[in-house]
Amino acid sequence: MILMIDNYDSFTYNVVQYCLELGADLKVIRNDELTVEEIKALNP
Numbered sequence: 001m002i003l004m005i006d007n008y009d010s011f012t013y014n015v016v017q018y019c020l021e022l023g024a025d026l027k028v029i030r031n032d033e034l035t036v037e038e039i040k041a042l043n044p
Contacts, residue, residue, distance in 0.1 A: 003044035004028045 002024050006012040012028070019026050027042070034042075 001025045001027055001042070001044050003039065003042060006030050 002019060004012060004016055004019075004026060006028055008030065016026060016028055027044070029039075
């Protein structure tokens with residue numbers, strides 16, 4: 001899984017769209033949504 005951290009800008013979703021078109025397993029979170037520990041638990 002690829003973890004994409006969204007910093008509240010439109011560029012993030014341009015990259016996300018390209019990755020999804022290539023078949024990537026992708027999860028998007030906002031930069032203030034999870035803690036470092038929660039991100040580690042996702043094992044991206």
